[in-house]
Amino acid sequence: MDLEQIRELTANDMKAVNQLIQQQVDSEVSLINQLGFYIVNSGGKRLRPLLTVLASRAMNIDNNDHHTLAAIIEFIHTATLLHDDVVDESTLRRGRETANAIFGNQASVLVGDFLYTRSFQMMVSLQRMQVMSILSEATNQIAEGEVLQLMNCNDPQTSEQRYFDVIYGKTARLFEAATQLAAVLTEQPEPVERAMQNYGKHLGTAFQLADDILDYAAEAGEMGKNVGDDLAEGKPTLPLLYAMWNATDPKQSALIKAAIEEANGMEHLAEIQAIMHQTGALDYTRACADKEVELAIESLSIVPDSPYKEALISLAHMSVERTK
Numbered sequence: 001m002d003l004e005q006i007r008e009l010t011a012n013d014m015k016a017v018n019q020l021i022q023q024q025v026d027s028e029v030s031l032i033n034q035l036g037f038y039i040v041n042s043g044g045k046r047l048r049p050l051l052t053v054l055a056s057r058a059m060n061i062d063n064n065d066h067h068t069l070a071a072i073i074e075f076i077h078t079a080t081l082l083h084d085d086v087v088d089e090s091t092l093r094r095g096r097e098t099a100n101a102i103f104g105n106q107a108s109v110l111v112g113d114f115l116y117t118r119s120f121q122m123m124v125s126l127q128r129m130q131v132m133s134i135l136s137e138a139t140n141q142i143a144e145g146e147v148l149q150l151m152n153c154n155d156p157q158t159s160e161q162r163y164f165d166v167i168y169g170k171t172a173r174l175f176e177a178a179t180q181l182a183a184v185l186t187e188q189p190e191p192v193e194r195a196m197q198n199y200g201k202h203l204g205t206a207f208q209l210a211d212d213i214l215d216y217a218a219e220a221g222e223m224g225k226n227v228g229d230d231l232a233e234g235k236p237t238l239p240l241l242y243a244m245w246n247a248t249d250p251k252q253s254a255l256i257k258a259a260i261e262e263a264n265g266m267e268h269l270a271e272i273q274a275i276m277h278q279t280g281a282l283d284y285t286r287a288c289a290d291k292e293v294e295l296a297i298e299s300l301s302i303v304p305d306s307p308y309k310e311a312l313i314s315l316a317h318m319s320v321e322r323t324k
């Protein structure tokens with residue numbers, strides 16, 4: 001199943017989700033409307049709400065609560081993007097200028113806060129304490145993941161485990177919540193809920209690994225952000241760390257170490273990319289992503305066959321095959 005087929009399968013659901021997002025971003029404060037409209041219409045893939053819809057349909061949901069849940073997931077994600085772009089001083093996302101580049105850092109942070117709080121208002125409307133419990137914990141862990149990433153910046157001593165701790169918190173945790181909560185909404189038995197949770201966790205991990213590969217392997221026009229952004233910010237992602245650990249020439253390792261410590265690697269981007277190819281750093285990272293995809297798909301073995309399950313399997317494969 002390709003992405004177009006998946007979009008067709010979920011067209012009615014996603015139309016309802018998008019309408020709800022537009023309604024809920026509305027505010028009497030004009031700046032919130034302007035910035036909110038800009039960010040929610042900025043060409044994002046809506047992957048997380050799409051996962052929520054597919055997982056809920058695979059669980060045979062018989063009401064529209066999954067529309068609200070999908071919008072909540074997207075608001076939490078969008079709030080993190082607004083804050084991340086301020087922290088990272090980013091100027092390009094999804095091929096467009098970031099909100100902070102247009103509206104300023106203060107507005108971006110505050111509208112991000114609005115989206116966080118709006119998402120919690122919407123959680124209350126579902127009247128499910130377990131939903132609130134999972135999402136409040138997930139939101140807190142996302143914040144912890146972002147702080148841990150900040151602590152890892154400019155630290156070449158970052159271990160592979162610390163790297164995976166970061167990507168679980170900042171990316172995989174929300175994927176995990178999105179699919180687990182589909183099982184919660186449909187009151188699935190604990191083994192099914194755990195399977196859906198694991199699917200989201202492994203898919204989210206694969207997605208972030210692929211994203212970190214793209215930072216060194218894609219063109220800016222393809223990926224929708226500036227190539228080498230992670231390098232420019234001194235972020236020790238797995239491809240960079242692996243290249244540093246496995247370079248045969250100590251001077252190459254020292255170059256990468258200095259690039260991480262001083263966040264000055266952009267002038268050496270081509271050389272660092274060459275070291276990555278020499279050491280197989282991108283291949284290693286891709287192998288890690290492929291393993292996560294396998295684990296995600298294995299998690300679905302307990303789920304009955306359906307077009308929605310097939311779509312979830314296809315999305316797992318697409319998470320590492322994308323170019324943006």
